[in-house]
Structure formats: C-alpha cells, structure tokens
Amino acid sequence: MDSEPRRLVVVSNRLPVALREAADGGWEVKAGAGGLVTALAPVLRNRGGVWIGWSGAPDPAADPAADVDGLLARFSAEAGYDLRTVSLTREEVDGYYSGFSNGVIWPLFHDLQTRCRFDPDCWRTYLDVNFKFAEIVARRTTADDYVWIQDYHLMHQAFFLKSMGVKRRTGFFLHIPFPPPDIFIKLPWRWKVIKALTEFDLVGFQTLQDRRNFAACLRRLMPEAKVSGRGAVVTADMGNRRFRLGAFPISIDFQQFDAMARRDDVAGEAFKIREALRHRKIILGVDRLDYTKGIPERIRAIGTLLRRYPDIQGTFNFVQIAVPSREEVGEYRELRTEIEQLIGRVNGEFSFPGWVPVHYHYRSLPHDELVAYYAAADIGLVTPLRDGMNLVAKEYCAASTDGDGVLILSEFAGAAAQFQRDAYLVNPYDTEGVARALHRTLHWDKAQRVEHMTRLREQVRRNDIFRWVDSFLKAGISRRLGDFPEAETLRLGRG
Ligand code: GDG
Numbered sequence: 001m002d003s004e005p006r007r008l009v010v011v012s013n014r015l016p017v018a019l020r021e022a023a024d025g026g027w028e029v030k031a032g033a034g035g036l037v038t039a040l041a042p043v044l045r046n047r048g049g050v051w052i053g054w055s056g057a058p059d060p061a062a063d064p065a066a067d068v069d070g071l072l073a074r075f076s077a078e079a080g081y082d083l084r085t086v087s088l089t090r091e092e093v094d095g096y097y098s099g100f101s102n103g104v105i106w107p108l109f110h111d112l113q114t115r116c117r118f119d120p121d122c123w124r125t126y127l128d129v130n131f132k133f134a135e136i137v138a139r140r141t142t143a144d145d146y147v148w149i150q151d152y153h154l155m156h157q158a159f160f161l162k163s164m165g166v167k168r169r170t171g172f173f174l175h176i177p178f179p180p181p182d183i184f185i186k187l188p189w190r191w192k193v194i195k196a197l198t199e200f201d202l203v204g205f206q207t208l209q210d211r212r213n214f215a216a217c218l219r220r221l222m223p224e225a226k227v228s229g230r231g232a233v234v235t236a237d238m239g240n241r242r243f244r245l246g247a248f249p250i251s252i253d254f255q256q257f258d259a260m261a262r263r264d265d266v267a268g269e270a271f272k273i274r275e276a277l278r279h280r281k282i283i284l285g286v287d288r289l290d291y292t293k294g295i296p297e298r299i300r301a302i303g304t305l306l307r308r309y310p311d312i313q314g315t316f317n318f319v320q321i322a323v324p325s326r327e328e329v330g331e332y333r334e335l336r337t338e339i340e341q342l343i344g345r346v347n348g349e350f351s352f353p354g355w356v357p358v359h360y361h362y363r364s365l366p367h368d369e370l371v372a373y374y375a376a377a378d379i380g381l382v383t384p385l386r387d388g389m390n391l392v393a394k395e396y397c398a399a400s401t402d403g404d405g406v407l408i409l410s411e412f413a414g415a416a417a418q419f420q421r422d423a424y425l426v427n428p429y430d431t432e433g434v435a436r437a438l439h440r441t442l443h444w445d446k447a448q449r450v451e452h453m454t455r456l457r458e459q460v461r462r463n464d465i466f467r468w469v470d471s472f473l474k475a476g477i478s479r480r481l482g483d484f485p486e487a488e489t490l491r492l493g494r495g
Helices: 033-046 066-077 090-109 120-140 158-162 190-197 210-223 254-262 264-276 295-308 329-350 368-377 391-401 415-419 431-442 446-462 465-477 488-493
Strands: 008-014 017-020 028-033 049-055 081-088 146-151 167-171 202-205 227-228 233-237 242-247 281-288 316-323 358-362 379-380 408-411 424-426
Touching: 008 120, 017 066, 028 066, 033 049, 033 316, 049 120, 066 081, 081 120, 090 424, 120 281, 120 316, 146 158, 146 465, 158 167, 158 190, 158 408, 167 415, 167 465, 190 210, 190 424, 202 210, 202 465, 210 227, 210 242, 242 465, 254 264, 254 368, 254 391, 254 446, 281 295, 281 368, 281 391, 281 431, 295 329, 295 379, 295 431, 316 329, 316 368, 329 358, 368 391, 379 431, 391 408, 391 446, 408 415, 408 431, 415 446, 424 431
Parallel strands: 008 049, 008 146, 049 081, 146 167, 167 202, 202 242, 281 316, 281 379, 316 358, 379 408, 408 424
Antiparallel strands: 017 028, 227 233, 233 242
16 A cells, blocks of 8 residues: 555546537537636646546436447547546436535535535435445556545545445545534534545645634544644544645646737737727626626626726726536526626616626637636636635636736635735625725726736746645655656657
C-alpha cells in the first residue's frame, strides 16, 4: 500500500461527457459543462488516467440501439484518458441524484435547510447507488492506484470499499460548502454521513471555514475524534485510525483562459459583442440556473441601481447568461419563471427606444463565446447566496487580458476567502449594497480598474488548477501532478 501510486483514478457522479438522446432517437456524446469537468480534464489527459462515473443517461444499456461503449471509446481516445461508466436506472437517478444529492445535501450544505426534502427512501437509494459505484471502483482499480472521489454524491465510497474488504488509497474533495453544526445536525442521517467521511484517508474542502465547520461537526457527533495540527492540512485522530482534513481552494487553467481571450477570433467576437451593445459598459452574470446563485436578487439589484441612480440609465447593459440545469426538477423550472418575470419587469420599467437594460440568454454557450463575453465585460457580477468556490469569478479575471475590469463578488462564495483584499465584496441579499457597488465601480477610472484587476489576475495565475491538484496530491500521497508524466507518444500525437 505504500508503493508509489501508478495511476490517478477520478470518481465522480457524472463522467466529463453527457450521453443524450439525439433527435433521431439514437444517442450522442457531448462534452460536459460543469465546474468539475473544467477543473479535472487537464489533470488526467495523457497520464494514463481513468474517470469513473455515470454517463448522464438513465440506463442507456437497456436500449439495444445504444452503442454506449463505442461512443465512449471514441471520446476516450480524443480526451486522452479512459472513461468507465456506472449505469443507473431511472429510479436510481430519481432517488440518489435528484432526491438525496440535490434534494437534501445540496440545499443543506448551502445553508438553505428549508428547501430540504428529507425522504428516507431517497437516502436508501443514495446508499444503494454508492454501493454500486464502489463495486465498479473496486473492479476497475488496483491497490496501486490513487482513487480520488469527487463531491457530495459519493460520500460513502471509502466506507463501502472498506466494508467489501477492498484496500485503496482514497481522497475525497467536496466542491460545495460544508455547513456549520447547527445546520448539519438537521440531517436525519447526520451520524452515518459524518462517519462515512471519516473513512477516507484525506478529506478536502474548498476553504478553511468549510474545514473548520466539518471539524466542529465531527467533535459534536463523534466526541472521540481529536483534530490537531496547524496550517492547511490537519489530522483527525479517531482512536483506532487517523485521517486528514485539508483546505484546497479549487481553481482554473489560467493560461488556457488567458490564451483563448487573446486569440484573434475571440477578441473579434468580444469586439462584436461590445459593438452590438453600442460600446456601453457591460455588466456580466454567468451561472448555472440554480437557486444558490442569487440570480433573482441580482436582477433586483439592477432594478435598484436604475431606480436609485437615474443618471446611470442608458449607460450600461446587464447581460445574464443562465445555463440550463436540473430542468427535470420543479423548483428549477419555477426559478426560471421567476427570473424571466423579474427581467421582464426591469426591462418593462426602464427600457427606452434603442436601449434595453437586461439581456438574457438561457442556454449554454460554446466555450470560446463564453470567453468572448468575459473579455467584453467591464464588470463581472458574481453574487451567489452561497457557493463552494465559484469558478466563473476566476475565469472572468483570467479572460480580462487587458487588466481592465472589475470583479464584484459575493462574500458567501468560497472565492471570497482568497480574494478578500482584491475583489469588491458584497452581501448578495443586500440589493441596495450591490446597487451601490455597481454605481461606484461604473465610475472607477481606468487606473483604478487596472490596479484592481491586475492584482486579481496575479492571484488566479499563481493559484491555478495545477497548483490545486499538486496540493491535494501532495497531501494525499506525497506526490505531484508531474509525477504522473504525460505519455510521450500521446503528446506527440496530439498535434
Ligand atoms: C461546483 C460548485 C465550485 C458556465 N456557463 C457556461 C459554461 N459554464 C462553466 C463555467 C464554469 C462552470 O460552468 C461553473 O462553475 P462554478 O464554479 O461557477 O459553479 P458550479 O457549476 O456550481 O460548480 C462551485 C465548482 O463546483 C468547482 O469546484 O467552484 O462552487 O458549486 O467553469 O465556465 N461553460 C460553457 N458555456 C456556458 O454557457 N462552455
């Protein structure tokens, strides 16, 4: 068990691709869009890596026409790492994914306990599906691999691997916040969840505050646990075994965003966006359409800005890109309706010939178009009610290659811990405060904006995704990303 791990194996709810039913009734593979995919793909590529997860399609194997393996094999060859699917039935998806992961853990861990639906059947399905995943992990890995499990959907992996007698080195990273004890203890299965997390060798969080919250819950529910140490990574002693807890703020591939924003076609697209909006200032919001992202509050803040500061009318556009997410869930459909009504109200109240204040896109944009929007924007308005990290904030900075831009950031995003001195922090519930921040920063002169953005860009450049991976692997197995070298042949073949 102490030999050097041979391969990195990532396990997550979703594979970094989505299998969808195509218009002709067959299946098609599409690259995924979430934060996790953005963060991990560069880490596995051409390093013999394996990614285990659900394809996103309920039970495609039941469809005799689906050549799932063939579709994924083609994607694997292009992506440079192996994909291994876990097939889930419609009932499993409903209970484990929609019911427990997104109906209980997601709202609870974002401090929105009143949105939780504590359904014991969903909890049981969550355990069953975790067991199913663990069986595949056991089958597809060896004791030489390092198994890195991602996120709240799979908190029982180490627990089930151990219960099967399978020895693996395991690390777990939680992409969402970890709540304080007063909130966590509302969970009817609190003890089982916290116990399951103690079975990993390393549990990683986005911020020191998340790690502290976890340690406080651990002390409350398992008083025998003793947490000791200082710095980003500390040790929890459970009497018969130890494991480690760390804070590892996730990031982005800074160079990739920076380089893409500098590309002629992307810069040209950014210019076209500015031109179409008549070179007015652009305030940009980009989010999955989720109730944690504070989109209604943000639109209200835009309304307040226009009402309080009439001088500002006609001088800017607020562009909100909302990526469809969890559309099968009623709450998300209602949220979409609420957002669209609010936008209608603001536009109805303030538009005049030649100017509509809010532009709204309800779709996922191609990556280069998204980067063009980042590059075109004068202000990135990132105001989640609660967020593990928020990669959009970092991507916006990386794509602001001229160093001229402003990041207005919610103090409840994990990114605020890193950016507290450099971003303009706001309370997303305080619509007047957000309106004031917008009014002030719209009047900042270029020198102020450049000083602000240059510091932010430097932060993201220094603390990029590769540093995140390095710091996690260093804590987990005393190794670095570079210790899993890129295969020479694959690298040459990449062109
Ligand atoms: C979870 C945590 C944590 C967005 N619109 C488009 C698009 N995106 C991409 C962005 C970004 C990603 O989606 C969103 O990442 P976030 O971090 O903002 O948010 P979550 O999806 O909630 O992610 C979060 C993250 O995990 C990582 O740990 O930071 O706190 O909630 O990368 O670029 N991509 C494309 N078109 C779009 O229209 N192509």
